[in-house]
Amino acid sequence: MKLFSMTKTIFKTLGRGPSTIRYPKEPAKRYEGTRGQVEIKIEDCIFCGLCSMHCPSDAITVDKPVKIWTIDRFRCISCNSCVEACPKNCLCLNNVYHEPVLNGPLTESFTGSAEPAEVSSEN
Amino acid sequence: MSYLTKSPWIIHYDASSCNGCDIEVLACLTPLYDVERFGIINTGNPKHADIFVVTGSVNEQNKEVIKNIYNQMPKPNVVVGVGICACSGGVFRECYNVSGGVGELIPVDVYVPGCAARPEQIIDGIVKALGILDKKYKDSKKGGDFK
Amino acid sequence: MTIEEQKYTDIMKEDLLKNVKDKCESGYRLVQIGCGKFGDIFEINYSFEKEYSFENLRIKTTEGEKVPSISDIYWGSFIYENEIHDLFGVEVTGINLDFKGNLIRTTVKAPFNVKNVTKVKPEKKETAEKKTEDN
Amino acid sequence: MTFEFFTNSSFIGAVLFILFAPLIGGIVMGIDRKITARMQGRVGPPVLQPIYDILKLFEKENMVVYESQNFWILSYLIFIVVTGVLFFAGSDILLVIFALTLAHVFLILGAYSTGSPYAHVGAERELIQLMAVEPMIIIAAVGLYQVTNSFDTAGIIQSTFAPVIVLPGIFLGMVYILTMKLRKSPFDLSTSHHAHQELVKGLTTEFSGSTLGMTEIAHLYELVFLLGFLFLFFGTAAPLIGIAVILIVYFLEVFVDNATSRVKWQFALKSCWIVTAVLGVLNLLALYLI
Amino acid sequence: MDLLIFLILFPLIAAILMLLLPNGEIRDAIVKIAALIIAVSSVYLFIETFGKGISYVTIGSETVGMAILLCELVVAIFIIAISLKFRKYIVAALAIVQTAILVYAEEFASVETGFLNELFVDEFSVIMALIIGIIGSLICVYSVGYMKGYHEKHADVKDNRKLFFFVMFLFLSAMFGVVFSNHIVWLFFFWEITTLCSFLLIGYAMDEIAWKNAFWALLLNTIGGVGFSGAILFILVYSGNGDFIYLNNLIAAGPVFAMIPAALIAFAGLTKSAQMPFSSWLVGAMVAPTPVSALLHSSTMVKAGVYVIVRFAPIFELSYIGVLISLVGGVTFLLASAIAIGQSNAKKVLAYSTIANLGLVVACAGIGTQEAVWAAILLIIFHAVAKSLLFLAVGSVEHQKKSRDIEDMSGLISTMPKVAVMMLIGIAGMFLAPFGMLISKWATIHAFVNALPPFGMLLIAMIAYGSGITVFFWAKWMGKLIEVKKKSSPLKKEATSPEMFTLYCLTGLTVITCLLFPLISGFMIEPYIVEVYNGTVSQLLSLNNMLIMLMMLVLILLLPLSLGHFSKGRTVVGQYMGARPGVSGVSFAGSMGVTKEVELSNYYMEEFFGEEKLSKTGVILTIILLIVFAAVIILNLPGMVM
C-alpha cells in the first residue's frame, strides 16, 4: 500500500518485541575494546611526564619531585594517547565508564612507590 | 516520592559540543535505551521541562541561550551536564571561544563525564538527577518557595 | 591510494576578480575560500574544482588592506568571506549577505589575527560575570 | 425521548463522567503510549504514565507570561467538562458540539493571550483544525437525528437499531476527524503529544505547571467524550459491537499515528472538508433514498 | 394607536430640526433627547401592545395617500435628477421604470384600493420597532461623539453634520414606516426613503469613492425597487379587488395568489439585505462614517430587506420559490463567511459577516416553517444588538489607533481594556455558545432538518461548513484583541462619553438579550408564529436546553472571578523566543546582529479564501439561482391571469 508503507515495518517491530536493553535493571552492553577510564599501575610509573605531554586535553599532571601522578577525570577524553606514550606501560584504559557525579572537579592523585591512592574529591 | 520523579521531562540543549554527546543523548530516547520507560520525554521546550540536559561547553554566543533556557524552566528543576565538555570544557577547554564547563554559568546538579558519554551513563546521570529533583521539591514545599 | 595533485596559482589581489570570473566561466565550482596568517601576511586560498581537478588561486594581503568580495560571481561565497572577516579581521568589501561580524561572534575579536591566543582567563571571567548580572 | 437534565439517570451519567473520565482517559492514553512504543520497538512508559505526568505538573511551579492565560485555560477545562457532562447526561447534541467549540475557543484564546510566536502559530493552526472538523461533527449530529429522530444523546443512544448501519459514511468521516481531534499524526498540527517539531509545543508552548496540567486533564476528558460520541453510532442496540469497533478504531488511530508524517495545514483542511463532503454530505443525502 | 404615527412622525420632526440647528452643544443635546424619546416610545409601544396580538390603525384619509404618492414621485425625481447629474444613466433609467410602473399601477389598475388599516402592529413589528428605536437611537447618540472626532480628523471632508443628523433621523422614521405599514404602497414608499437615505449617508464624504459606492448602492437597490413595484403592479392587475394591497390580506391569501408578489418583494428584499449577487453595495458602504455602517448593518436598511422576506415566509413554506430564496441565502452565508476570513479590515469583516448572517435569515425565511421563522427572528434580534456594538466599538478604536485594521488591534486589551472587553463580548455574541447568534444557529439547524428534502440537507451542509468558517474569523479576531505582546498602561480616556455610554448600553443589551432570550422567545416570537401559522407551536427549544444555556452563560460571567485567584503567586517570565530573547519587549536576538521585534499577524489564507475568487463564485451561483427563480415566476404567471 502506498499510503501506509510503514505497515510492514510496524508489524515486524511489533512481532519482534522491544529491542530495549532494560538498563539499569539489566547490565549495560560492554565490549572488551571499549575505551573507558585511565588506570595507572603507579608502582611502575617513573614520572617521566610523557603521558602528560601527549595528553591532548591536559588531563594528566605529573609532579616528578613529589612523585604524584594526577588525573582530572573531568578532562580526560579517554583517547588512549597517554597509554600509547607511556614508556613503562603502566597506563591502561579499562572498559568501564565513570559514573555521574554531583560536583567537580574530579581529580584523582596517585603517589608513587606503593603508597595508597588518595582521592581528592568526594564521590 | 513525588511524581516529579516519575515523569521527568527533559530539554536538551547543545551548547558547543561536538555532537558526540548530543547524539548519545538522543540515542537515549530511541528503542535501545528508551528512557520513556522512566516517563522521560524530550519536550524541547524549557517551560515544560524538569531536567535540563546540556552537552558541550559554554561559548560567547550561547551563554545567553543557556541562561535563558534555565530561567524559563519552572522550579523545581535540575541541570545535568553531559560529557566532559559540559564538565570542564573538555578537550576544547583552551580554545579562545570556550569559557569552560556549564557549571560556570548555571548551577549544575549532576555531571556525566565521558567523551562521548555513553547512553547508559546518561541514564545513570538522569536517575541520579531524579533524587535531587525529589529533594528540591520537598525542600521547596517546606520552604513554600513556589506554587 | 591516489594522492591528489596540488595546484596553486599565486595571483595579485587586483587580478582576483578577473581570475575568479575566468574560473567561473570555464565551469569551475567554488570549493572554499580559506585564510591563514603566516607572519604578517594573510594568505587567502580560493579553491575551485572541475571534474575532480582541484585548483587554487592564492592572494596575499596584509593587515588593513581590503579584499574584494567574489560574491557577485559566486553567490555562495558570502559564507567564507564573512568567516574570514570574523576570524581574521580581513575586511572583505561588497559581500552580498554581509553579516557585519555577526556570523561567528567570538570572545576575542579576530582570534586568528592574534599571535598565540590563549584565553585571557581572569579578565574574561569578569566580563562573563558582568554579562550574567545584566541578564 | 426528551431528556430531563435533572433526572436521576442523567445526573448519574454526569457525575460518573466527571469522576472517572480522567482515569479512563488516562489509561486509554497510557495504553496508547505503550502500543506506540511497541510499534517503535521500545518498551514504553507505564500505563499510568499520563496520570503521573499530570500529577507531576501540579507539583511544578506555575510560570506564566501573563496571569490571564490561566483564566482562559481554566475556562477551557471547565467547558470541556461541561461538554462531556451535557453529553453523558443525555442533552441536545448540538448544544454539546457548541460547548465543545466554546471550550476550544478558550484554549485558543489562552494561547493567543501569551503573545508568544509559537503559541500564536499554534493557535492559528488549532483554529484551522477547528474549522476543518466542525462541519463533519455537525453533519454527524444531523445524521444521527435523521436516523433516530432525536437531537438528545439520551434519545439517540436508545435507538432501536445501530445508526451506523445507515450512516456508514458519516461514521467513517467521524473516524477521519477523530485523528485531528486527538491530535495524532498526520494531523497533529497545532500541538502534539510527542515532541512537536516546527512549532516547539505549539499551542501549549507558554503553559507550564498546573496550567499545562489543566490542558492535559482537558485532553483526557475530551478523549472520553470523543469515544462516547463514536459510541452513539452503535447505541444500546449494539453496545458490544460498538465497544469492539471503538477499540479497533482507536488501535487504528495509534497505527495511523505511527505510520504517517505530519501533513501541512492546507492538506489537512482540504482533506477534512472533502471527506466531510463525500462521506458526510452524500451520506445525508442518501438517507432520502432509503 | 397614535403611537405608531408618533413613532413615524417624531423622528421626522427631529430630522427637520436637525437641518435647522447649527453644530454645537444644543444640537447635540437635542439629538440625545430625541433619541431618548424615540427609545422610550418604542419601549412604550412594546408595553402597550404586549400580549395584544395584531392591531391595525386606519388613517383613512385620501389626502395622506395622495401625499405619500406625491412624495414618492419627489423621491423618484430626486433620484433621477441626481443620477443624471452624475451621469449614472442606468440608475436613472431604473428609477424611471420603477416610477412608471408605480404610476401606471396606481392610475390604471382597475381596482379601488381604498384606505383602511394602512398601519398595523404585531409582535414582529414590535420587535423590529424595538431594534430600530433602541439601537438606532443609541447609534445617533454615539454619532454625536463620533462625528466631532471624525471631522477633526478628516479635515478634507466638508462638515455637513446638519445633513448627517437629518438623514439619520429620517432613516429611523422611514424604518418605522416600513415595519408598521400594512399598505404595500406605503411600505414601498418608506422602502424607497431608506434607499435614498442610505445613498446620502454612504456618499457623506462626497469624495470620488464615496460617490461611486453610493451610486452602486443606489443602483442595486433600485433594481430591487423595480421588483417591488412589479409586485405592486401584479397585485393591482391580477387581484379582483384592492384588498390584497394590504399585507395582512395578501399573506392570508396564501401561496396560490401571493406567491408571485411575495417572490418579487422577496427579490427586492434580497437586494436590500445585500444578498449575493447584490452584496457588493454593503461592502462598499464601508466608506461612510462608522455609525452609518452600524446603522445600515444592525437596525435599518438591511433589516428592512430581511423584514419583508420574513414577513412573507409563511407563503414560502415548502415551495420551490422558497427553496431558491433559501439557497441564495445559504450560498451567501457560506461564501460571505469564507470571504471574511481573508479580510483584515475590521469593517470589512463586519460587513461580510453581516451579509453572511442575513443570508442565514434569508435562508430560514425561505424555508418558511414555524421553526425557521422563529430562528430567523432570533437571528435578526441578536445580530442587530451584537453587530451594532461591534461596529461602534471598531469606530472608537479607529479614533484612537487611526486604523480599522484588525492587525492594529493587537493587544487592545492592554491599551483600551474597556472597549476591548466590550468588543470581546460583541464577538462572542456573534458566534459562541451560549450567546445569541449561536442560539439562533442552533435553531436554524433544527429548522433546516425539517425543510423541503433534500434541500434541507444541502442547507445543513452549508451551515455546517459556514459555522466552521465563522469560528475561524471571529476567534482570530478575539485572539488579536487579547494578544498582548508587551503590557502597557491603559489609555485614560478610551472614547468620548457619548460613545462610551452607547457602548455600555449595547454591551448590556447583548448580555441581557441572551439572559432574557427564553422570555423573548416565549412572549414575543411564539405568539407571532402562532398568529401567522394559525395554530399551536411545537416546543421549539426545550426548557431544559434553555436552562443549560443560561447556566453556561452564568458560568462564563462568573469565570473571570478566577482572575483574582490567578493573579497571585505566579512566576512571570517572558515568552519563549527560541531561547534568545532580546533585551526588551517581545524581541529576539536575530541574525546579522540585529534585534528583531516579534510580529504576530493572523492567517488570511488567501489562496483558499480570496475575496475576488469567492465573490465571483458567489455571484455566478446566485445569479444562476435567480435565473431559475425568474423562470419559476414567469412559468407561473400565465396561470395567474384570471
Added chain:
Amino acid sequence: MSRRIVVPFGPQHPVLPEPIHLDLVLEDEHVIEAIPSIGYVHRGLEKLVEKRDFKDFVYIAERICGICSFIHSVGYCQGIENIMDIEVPKRAQYLRTIWSEYSRLHSHLLWLGLFADSMGFENLFMNSWRIREKILDAMEETTGGRVIQGSCKVGGVRRDISDSKLKDMVKDLDILSSDIEDLCHVFFDDDTVIHRTKGVGVISKEAAYSLGAVGPTARGSGVSTDIRKTGYVAYADLDFSPVVETGGDCYARCAVRARELLQSVDIIKQAVDAVPSGDIDVKVKGNPDGEYFSRVEQPRGECLHYIKANGKKNILRERVRTPTTANIPALVKMLGGCEMADVPVIVLSIDPCIGCAER
C-alpha cells in the same frame, strides 16, 4: 498593515539537534524571508594546532564532530601523511575505508531518523535509530568508541580487525540491509512522506553547482560529485559510482542518502573481500613541512582539511572546510518561499552539522 509573522527559529528548538538560528518572516505560513545565523557552537579548535603536537591533534580533529568523527581523522591524517610522504600500509587504508563507510552508515541512519522526525514521523525516527545502534555496536567493538572512534592515527590505524570479525560484520550487515530496505521503502513510497518532501526546497542542478553545494545535497540535484572517486584511501580499488538523483528537492536528497546506505554496505563488502594482510601502521618520524589540501568524502559531502606546516612539531595552520558550510548558501536559497512546516524539513534535508560547520 503588513500581515507578517516574525518568528525566531532556534537556536534552541526541538527539531534542531544543534543550535542554528533563523529569523523567519512569514505571511500566513509562507516563508517570506529566512536569514540564518550560526556561531553558537564555534569553539575555535583550529587554533589549537598552536598548542598540540601534530600527532596529538588528530584527537581534536576527530572531535570536530561526533557524527563524522572518523572521516575527519582520516582527512587530517591523510593531509599530514601526504606532506610527510608517508606510505600508509594497504591494510590500514582498507580499514580506514571500512570504518569510513560504517561512519557513513551511522551518519545517514541518524540523519534519516532526524529527517523523519522533522516531518513528524516518529516511528520512522525510532526505527532508523534502532538499526543505527547495530552499526554503532560494530564500531564500538572494533574501535572502542561508539561515536568518537579514535582509531585513526598519523601513519595508519590503531586497531586491527581480525578477519573472522570482518566476516561477522559482513554477515550482520546482510541482516541489516533488509531492515534498511524496508525503511528506504517508506522514504521512497509513503504518500505522507512524499507529500512533505516532493517538490519541497527545490534547487536546480545549475544552482546547486554554482552555489558550491556538495555531497548528497549536490547529488540530489543531479550534480555528480563524490570525492571518493578521487580514490583516496582504498576507494580507488573499489567499484562504485556516485548516487545521483535529479529531483533537486528534499525527496531527491533523501533518496540519495537512502541509496547510499545500500551502496555503503556494498562497498564494505567489497573492501572486506579485498582487504590485504599486513601492518596497520608505520612509524612516523620527524615533523611535517609543506602544505596540503586533503579532501575526503564525508557523509554530508566533500570535506577539506588544509594543512600548512613548517617543520615544527606544531603545524602552522589547519583549516577545515566542512560540507555543511558549503551547503549553507544552497540552504538559504532553498528556504525562500517555502512553508513554515517545510522549514525543518528543508533545513534537515541538507543534513546540517553545525558542530562541523563552526568547529
